[in-house]
Amino acid sequence: MTNALLRDPKLAQLYRRAPGAIAFVDESFRAVPQGRDRAFYSMSAVTLEKDQLDRVRTVLTDVAGCSGWHTTDANQDGRHRDIGRMVRFLAGESVWHVVAVEATVAPGDGGLRVARSTCLAAIAREVQRGHGPGAVRLLVADNNRLERLNADDQRTIHRLRSAGDIDANVALCHTRMSLEPALWSADVLSWSAYRNLATDDGRWIEPLRDVLTVLDARTGRSVEMKQPQAAAATPGAQQTTGAKRGQSAVASEFSVARNGFWEPVEPGPDVAGSFRSGTSVLDDLAAQVARLRRDVGVRGITEGNTPRAVAIRTRRGAGTGSHAPPSRRRRDAPVAG
Secondary structure, three states, rough: OOOOOOOHHHHHHHHHOOOOOOEEEEEEEEOEEOOOOOEEEEEEEEEEEEHHHHHHHHHEEEEEEEOOOOOOHHHHHOHHHHHHHHHHHHHHHEEEEEEEEEOOOOHHHHHHHHHHHHHHHHHHHHHHOOOOOOOOOOOEEOOOOOOOHHHHHHHHHHHHHHHHOOOOOOOEEEEEEOOHHHOOOOOOOHHHHHHHHHOOOOOOOOHHHHEEEEOOOOOOOOOOOOOOOOOOOOOOOOOOOOOOOOOOOOOOOOHHHOOOOOOOOOOOOOOOOOOOOHHHHHHHHHHHHHHHHHHHHOOOOOOOOOHHHHHHHHOOOOOOOOOOOOOOOOOOOOOOO
């Protein structure tokens, strides 16, 4: 389940103890509005089965051609074909993708920290809601250079456990992408989501549509994106995705040797083709979120994912006692703020 590409012994030990799938988490955001463009915060999670991790590490490092990767840097270096190969590989390999978006970010550092906590709470509640041996109980996130943000993340998970919002066995581990190449999967998804939200460039995230769920971070309810939208499945839950699992479009020496197939690498998204850069995707999503919060009652605190709502539930002690996502509860239950 582990190979030489995993160089974090603490994380390797956590993998051995984790009962089910693993959720890899990364963030993307626009901190300051630019002209008419909105500030926003998003957090992405890629869910992988434990027995996939060796293959994922090997294929991603094979595509990268080195032991380090950051999708933003790859884009700046013109490595669009490699980004496209990683996207298509993940579309065929991963169990499930989730993107939580906070479309209302208050100015300043405090607003970003609240948005980060809100997105993490939404991600954690969603990915762990399955039951049985395949359910996610371990989240792995990129280690932030600001230690206080890592501490914030751990407090968020602790409060969710204390409130009864997530299973008592759910844990979050921070590590560096240089130590765990499987984290590159979340980095690729996070960058692709940012391109879609910030510039209306949906070419990168479009191949993931069959394994993608987009959530409003505050309520945890799914929203429809103009480009694209999909159905997805929670490991261990009864819901199933309509997507068929196929062979990867990325072939490496490892995949050929292990699987006995060769599939030519398709070209990446048509980077020469034109797309109209804008903000219609995020504007549309923000409008949907506003309607959603109005409909469910944004003054409620029972099921909200903001730090304030989680803290209130934590003080009350037992929480709701249910690990189902807000979208599966009564429509008249208060959600929010």
